[in-house]
Amino acid sequence: MRWGIQAALGMLLAPLLLGVITRTKAFFAGRCGAPLLQPYYDLAKLLGKGAVYSRTTSWVFRAGPVVGLAAMLMALAFMPAGGAVSPFAFAGDMLFVAGLLGLTRFFTILAALDTGSAFEGMGASREAQFSALAEPALLLGLAVLAKQSGELSLSGVMQGISASSWGVVGPELVLVSAALLIVFLTENARIPVDDPNTHLELTMIHEVMVLDHGGPDFAFILYGSAIKLWILGTLLVGLLVPVRTGNAWIDGGAFAGGMLALSVTTGVIESTMARLRLVRVPHLLVGAIALSTLALILVLR
Amino acid sequence: MSVLVLRNGEAADVRKIPSLSVTDFRRVVLEEVARGSRIAAFFGRPDHERMRLVAVLANAAEATLSLCSAEVGDAYPSLTPDCPQAHWFEREIQEQWGVRPEGHPWLKPIRFHRPYRGGSVGEVLPGATDFFRVEGEEVHEVAVGPVHAGIIEPGHFRFQCHGEKVFHLEISLGYQHRGAERALAGGPGKRSIPIVETVAGDTTIGHALAYAEALEGLGRTRVSARAQALRGIALELERLANHAGDVGALANDVGYLPTAAYCGRIRGDFLNLTALLCGNRFGRGFVRPGGVGFDLEPARASQLLERLQRALEDVRVAVNLLWDTSSVMARFEGTGEVSRQTCEELGLVGPAARASGVERDARQDFPAGIFRFAHIPVSTCDSGDVYARAYVRWLEIQRSVAFIRDQVASLPSGETLVKTAPPGPDRICVSLVEGWRGEICHVATTDEAGRFAAYKIVDPSFHNWIGLAMALRGQQISDFPLCNKSFNLSYCGHDL
Numbered sequence: 001m002r003w004g005i006q007a008a009l010g011m012l013l014a015p016l017l018l019g020v021i022t023r024t025k026a027f028f029a030g031r032c033g034a035p036l037l038q039p040y041y042d043l044a045k046l047l048g049k050g051a052v053y054s055r056t057t058s059w060v061f062r063a064g065p066v067v068g069l070a071a072m073l074m075a076l077a078f079m080p081a082g083g084a085v086s087p088f089a090f091a092g093d094m095l096f097v098a099g100l101l102g103l104t105r106f107f108t109i110l111a112a113l114d115t116g117s118a119f120e121g122m123g124a125s126r127e128a129q130f131s132a133l134a135e136p137a138l139l140l141g142l143a144v145l146a147k148q149s150g151e152l153s154l155s156g157v158m159q160g161i162s163a164s165s166w167g168v169v170g171p172e173l174v175l176v177s178a179a180l181l182i183v184f185l186t187e188n189a190r191i192p193v194d195d196p197n198t199h200l201e202l203t204m205i206h207e208v209m210v211l212d213h214g215g216p217d218f219a220f221i222l223y224g225s226a227i228k229l230w231i232l233g234t235l236l237v238g239l240l241v242p243v244r245t246g247n248a249w250i251d252g253g254a255f256a257g258g259m260l261a262l263s264v265t266t267g268v269i270e271s272t273m274a275r276l277r278l279v280r281v282p283h284l285l286v287g288a289i290a291l292s293t294l295a296l297i298l299v300l301r
Numbered sequence: 302m303s304v305l306v307l308r309n310g311e312a313a314d315v316r317k318i319p320s321l322s323v324t325d326f327r328r329v330v331l332e333e334v335a336r337g338s339r340i341a342a343f344f345g346r347p348d349h350e351r352m353r354l355v356a357v358l359a360n361a362a363e364a365t366l367s368l369c370s371a372e373v374g375d376a377y378p379s380l381t382p383d384c385p386q387a388h389w390f391e392r393e394i395q396e397q398w399g400v401r402p403e404g405h406p407w408l409k410p411i412r413f414h415r416p417y418r419g420g421s422v423g424e425v426l427p428g429a430t431d432f433f434r435v436e437g438e439e440v441h442e443v444a445v446g447p448v449h450a451g452i453i454e455p456g457h458f459r460f461q462c463h464g465e466k467v468f469h470l471e472i473s474l475g476y477q478h479r480g481a482e483r484a485l486a487g488g489p490g491k492r493s494i495p496i497v498e499t500v501a502g503d504t505t506i507g508h509a510l511a512y513a514e515a516l517e518g519l520g521r522t523r524v525s526a527r528a529q530a531l532r533g534i535a536l537e538l539e540r541l542a543n544h545a546g547d548v549g550a551l552a553n554d555v556g557y558l559p560t561a562a563y564c565g566r567i568r569g570d571f572l573n574l575t576a577l578l579c580g581n582r583f584g585r586g587f588v589r590p591g592g593v594g595f596d597l598e599p600a601r602a603s604q605l606l607e608r609l610q611r612a613l614e615d616v617r618v619a620v621n622l623l624w625d626t627s628s629v630m631a632r633f634e635g636t637g638e639v640s641r642q643t644c645e646e647l648g649l650v651g652p653a654a655r656a657s658g659v660e661r662d663a664r665q666d667f668p669a670g671i672f673r674f675a676h677i678p679v680s681t682c683d684s685g686d687v688y689a690r691a692y693v694r695w696l697e698i699q700r701s702v703a704f705i706r707d708q709v710a711s712l713p714s715g716e717t718l719v720k721t722a723p724p725g726p727d728r729i730c731v732s733l734v735e736g737w738r739g740e741i742c743h744v745a746t747t748d749e750a751g752r753f754a755a756y757k758i759v760d761p762s763f764h765n766w767i768g769l770a771m772a773l774r775g776q777q778i779s780d781f782p783l784c785n786k787s788f789n790l791s792y793c794g795h796d797l
Binding site: 028030126195198201203276 | 554557781
């Protein structure tokens with residue numbers, strides 16, 4: 001049953017990462033900050049509300065959040081974490097997971113366009129543009145890991161990366177980690193790409209697409225994003241903290257510590273730099289692609 | 302003489318304003334503007350069944366205000382094609398009095414209210430007008446407001462965009478129109494001061510000071526040196542609080558947390574200094590015609606200095622973080638540029654004008670009260686972008702603190718409040734005050750009984766909203782909030 005526990009923990013703990021990020025930012029701002037469990041309170045509050053649907057929207061608008069959350073939960077089931085293999089795995093599932101991320105985005109974009117609002121259309125256009133650049137960086141990064149470990153499933157890849165891999169292909173892994181960090185920040189709508197806290201619709205990317213969702217739908221979206229944060233975080237932590245002793249407590253503890261450190265790092269990044277100008281975001285993402293490509297060339301060499 | 306020349310806060314017989322033919326009026330205004338004057342106020346007032354247009358032209362080099370007027374019928378040839386800075390005033394005149402400036406390129410309401418005379422117009426709804434449109438397959442329109450996310454005032458913005466690029470921004474206001482000017486007519490009375498203090502709540506001291514100086518001019522009341530110094534202190538404290546808040550808000554808009562968080566707190570520290578002065582954080586009840594409502598005893602004065610010093614140290618750290626962070630500078634520099642030429646043609650005022658290199662500051666150009674004796678250097682910057690508008694604010698923060706320190710250290714003795722003489726009959730007085738947003742202009746006219754026949758208020762926002770529209774041309778739509786915050790204009794001050 002060990003392989004099911006980490007997926008369950010992911011479902012349970014994902015919103016906590018957001019709480020840690022918020023708390024870190026509050027520390028830098030000199031505030032006490034919201035409780036660590038605030039994201040859970042928010043979800044509970046939203047689930048208790050009714051939903052309002054505009055008459056101009058169709059079933060696509062209602063399907064968006066459900067499909068998004070379902071795809072994220074499915075992706076979670078393919079993510080190995082803390083040295084354990086994932087509940088489900090097959091050769092090539094890394095493409096499947098990337099595809100699920102794409103599916104979520106596709107439906108979020110469709111739901112946004114379905115409202116007919118100028119804001120949401122703008123957000124959808126930005127999301128489509130930036131994710132088109134973030135995806136190659138992710139896939140090339142995964143290709144490096146696949147080549148390095150000789151495996152095509154995420155579980156196999158993560159088993160294949162150990163502390164000793166860093167001694168052999170350290171530079172490549174550094175490059176991939178940097179690229180994945182950029183993808184992590186982009187996909188999760190964090191600074192320097194997006195500002196999850198802004199109230200200014202004109203500057204938003206991800207947030208503006210979900211403005212018209214409310215109640216349980218919005219809870220699904222928030223929870224789905226938390227899971228996404230967890231999934232991409234797992235990938236990054238699995239790479240950066242490759243503790244594979246076989247002892248569940250040590251491996252799991254190292255993983256948990258890694259996730260905590262990643263959340264704090266995200267909070268620190270958000271607290272110490274401003275957002276990029278929107279036209280500069282593609283430069284950053286192309287940079288990520290370049291890093292991944294360079295790593296791929298190095299491992300193929 | 303084709304103009305009546307006044308000083309800031311000086312009153313004259315209203316009948317001495319030369320009445321010119323419309324042709325001469327246009328010629329005189331255009332000549333004065335060509336000579337370097339700026340339209341500080343331009344309004345209509347009823348004069349024995351006819352309408353009279355009055356222009357107040359401010360000449361900074363000579364520190365004079367030139368007034369001239371013309372009697373008009375239902376229409377007159379517009380000044381705007383020859384003098385762009387008249388455009389908003391002419392729209393106001395058309396809306397208020399139904400006098401049509403012929404040839405005005407963009408004649409639409411600015412506040413959406415019924416005209417003051419010749420009723421029989423149907424319901425007037427805010428924002429119900431023809432908006433400028435750019436046609437084309439790839440052009441899209443984005444409408445923002447009047448209800449915004451966040452706690453800000455209502456205003457409607459229409460962007461004509463090509464992708465992320467803004468071709469044109471049209472700003473439609475009027476949602477906050479309360480009729481402040483009309484409510485002041487018939488005064489001065491007990492209600493006058495509260496109305497003036499709430500023309501723009503964040504500029505309480507600025508507007509109250511302009512009102513007080515106008516009233517003192519009309520009644521020839523002499524205010525003690527002590528009261529003048531205290532007014533200067535309050536005015537600069539208001540500037541400090543708002544500038545500190547603005548710099549923090551700019552940081553917030555680019556997602557830079559530390560400065561945003563600390564400046565938000567420091568703004569409160571400055572507001573609390575105003576509260577130390579008079580018990581109200583926004584300075585309500587401090588400025589009164591004839592002086593100030595509260596004295597500053599030595600004990601509170603030393604407390605004020607000490608807390609001011611601490612707030613300055615804090616704001617210095619928070620603001621310097623901005624200049625030292627390259628990701629912030631990358632957002633500020635080159636965003637929302639307004640050229641010096643645009644600035645002068647449109648008659649922008651305040652930090653927005655000074656950020657484009659225009660040395661325009663009513664404290665220096667038209668000094669009144671304490672500013673006749675104590676000078677604050679004018680802070681300018683050349684680039685005209687968001688960075689410049691932020692940097693000018695930082696310079697002004699430092700200079701205002703230095704000014705307050707000097708003034709508190711050498712407070713003259715004297716009465717804080719003297720009784721004002723009632724305004725004389727048939728008089729006019731123009732008072733200019735450099736509020737934190739820029740030049741505040743009040744024009745008070747009395748009738749034969751010495752009551753306000755008309756009271757004209759020009760908030761700096763009235764001049765500057767068009768500057769924001771210009772700053773957005775060719776910019777990214779995602780930079781609008783940042784540009785908007787760098788101007789930080791008042792909706793209610795414009796809408797009156």
